[in-house]
Amino acid sequence: MKxxxxxxxxxxxxxxxxxxxxxxxxxxxxxILDAALAQFAETGYExxxxxxxxxxxxxxxxxxxxxxxxxxxxxDALSQRLxxxxxxxxxxxxxxxxxxxxxxxxxxxRVVDPLVSFHVTHPGAKVLIGERGQPLHTGVADRVAxxxxxxxxxxxxxxxxRSSAVAVQxxxxxxxxxxxxxxxxxxxxxxELKRALTGYLxxxxxx
Amino acid sequence: MKxxxxxxxxxxxxxxxxxxxxxxxxxxxxxILDAALAQFAETGYExxxxxxxxxxxxxxxxxxxxxxxxxxxxxDALSQRLxxxxxxxxxxxxxxxxxxxxxxxxxxxRVVDPLVSFHVTHPGAKVLIGERGQPLHTGVADRVAxxxxxxxxxxxxxxxxRSSAVAVQxxxxxxxxxxxxxxxxxxxxxxELKRALTGYLxxxxxx
DNA sequence: AGAAAATACGAGTGGTCGCTCGTGAAACGA
DNA sequence: TCGTTTCACGAGCGACCACTCGTATTTTCT
Numbered sequence: 515m516k517x518x519x520x521x522x523x524x525x526x527x528x529x530x531x532x533x534x535x536x537x538x539x540x541x542x543x544x545x546i547l548d549a550a551l552a553q554f555a556e557t558g559y560e561x562x563x564x565x566x567x568x569x570x571x572x573x574x575x576x577x578x579x580x581x582x583x584x585x586x587x588x589x590d591a592l593s594q595r596l597x598x599x600x601x602x603x604x605x606x607x608x609x610x611x612x613x614x615x616x617x618x619x620x621x622x623x624r625v626v627d628p629l630v631s632f633h634v635t636h637p638g639a640k641v642l643i644g645e646r647g648q649p650l651h652t653g654v655a656d657r658v659a660x661x662x663x664x665x666x667x668x669x670x671x672x673x674x675x676r677s678s679a680v681a682v683q684x685x686x687x688x689x690x691x692x693x694x695x696x697x698x699x700x701x702x703x704x705x706e707l708k709r710a711l712t713g714y715l716x717x718x719x720x721x
Numbered sequence: 722m723k724x725x726x727x728x729x730x731x732x733x734x735x736x737x738x739x740x741x742x743x744x745x746x747x748x749x750x751x752x753i754l755d756a757a758l759a760q761f762a763e764t765g766y767e768x769x770x771x772x773x774x775x776x777x778x779x780x781x782x783x784x785x786x787x788x789x790x791x792x793x794x795x796x797d798a799l800s801q802r803l804x805x806x807x808x809x810x811x812x813x814x815x816x817x818x819x820x821x822x823x824x825x826x827x828x829x830x831r832v833v834d835p836l837v838s839f840h841v842t843h844p845g846a847k848v849l850i851g852e853r854g855q856p857l858h859t860g861v862a863d864r865v866a867x868x869x870x871x872x873x874x875x876x877x878x879x880x881x882x883r884s885s886a887v888a889v890q891x892x893x894x895x896x897x898x899x900x901x902x903x904x905x906x907x908x909x910x911x912x913e914l915k916r917a918l919t920g921y922l923x924x925x926x927x928x
Numbered sequence: 929a930g931a932a933a934a935t936a937c938g939a940g941t942g943g944t945c946g947c948t949c950g951t952g953a954a955a956c957g958a
Numbered sequence: 959t960c961g962t963t964t965c966a967c968g969a970g971c972g973a974c975c976a977c978t979c980g981t982a983t984t985t986t987c988t
Contacts, residue, residue: 731934731935733934733935740933740934740935741933741934742934743933743934743935745934745935746934746935749935749936780936780937781936781937781938782937782938783936783937783938783939784935784936784937784938787934787935787936
């Protein structure tokens with residue numbers, strides 16, 4: 515019986531080889547990523563040991579290292595998976611036609627709201643941003659930049675890029691508190707975030 | 722010959738005792754803090770080893786542990802020292818009388834500018850904020866809250882506290898990029914930071 | 929001068945962590 | 959059925975790290 519297998523990399527005896535992943539293996543990768551996300555959320559990236567991830571995923575350290583060459587690769591793959599989920603959640607906000615006409619507060623809400631619910635349902639995502647580089651950051655920043663360019667086509671490109679980078683950093687900065695806060699306060703903080711963004715983006719550039 | 726000595730804590734043989742610090746000892750503490758700040762700036766808090774701090778300060782690990790019981794205490798003392806320096810640099814901005822009358826952009830500049838130059842001259846300060854709790858954060862946030870309360874006395878206290886916390890988080894979020902950027906870009910980013918703050922604080926609360 | 933206090937040293941200890949490797953079980957393909 | 963590939967295991971290795979301790983030196987004070 516012929517079957518189709520996803521080709522992917524395995525890391526056995528210190529060597530990187532190409533293997534035909536079985537269904538079991540693909541499931542294992544998902545389990546590792548799930549465990550890593552939960553563990554990162556609890557203890558942060560640096561303080562999370564790979565042995566703890568393996569234990570949480572119900573496997574031995576050796577099994578874990580058949581699917582990832584090192585700890586960093588786990589975080590990278592996790593960032594990628596989260597970024598994909600985020601892109602999907604954001605599709606409605608970004609892939610629309612009439613972004614140019616929409617009032618700024620509405621536009622901000624359309625971008626911020628899915629972002630908030632994404633981070634609320636994935637409380638570990640913020641440590642992949644906070645403690646490690648910017649893989650999630652840049653993914654969003656690029657799309658925000660494109661959106662801003664569409665709205666104010668006469669602004670110089672550097673200004674647009676800077677504005678979107680700043681806006682993304684503001685969102686990232688407040689997201690931690692938003693996720694951590696209990697519900698009555700959380701809504702208030704989301705409201706403040708939107709106020710900050712609209713206030714920032716509304717202003718004429720020459721102040 | 723009688724001399725006056727500062728009493729402080731020593732940590733010898735695992736026990737905490739009170740000693741009469743000599744001038745040499747006080748100098749050593751300064752050297753440890755200097756070395757720690759430089760090392761934190763280079764490698765971050767977690768990845769900085771106490772042995773590396775000791776080596777950078779030109780002393781043995783044992784000597785370092787005569788002045789601090791553990792790594793965290795070094796970071797705490799350093800945070801305290803930086804907070805004192807910052808408070809001094811901010812005295813002019815906060816201790817003024819007519820804060821209520823000043824236009825918002827001017828007020829923002831008076832607060833932000835010393836903050837920026839403080840972080841530029843102490844590039845290690847931001848990791849004490851970024852990777853470890855909020856000792857520097859809260860110190861500034863309280864003063865900002867007092868300032869905001871003075872300006873809009875009719876706002877509810879919760880709103881004021883929230884606004885100042887958000888403002889401080891915005892500053893903290895952008896400070897990293899500001900410190901890292903070379904000079905032409907740095908000024909532009911500072912300008913963006915001020916725009917963000919004025920835009921945020923200018924708005925009527927009910928948006 | 930001489931005892932006591934404070935400072936200084938640095939090899940060493942116990943512990944953690946990322947990662948490996950030899951071995952064996954399960955699934956696949958013929 | 960049987961060889962090959964993929965998956966699984968877990969003790970343990972080497973490196974690093976926060977911190978200790980016995981000892982030696984310097985300063986203080988009488």
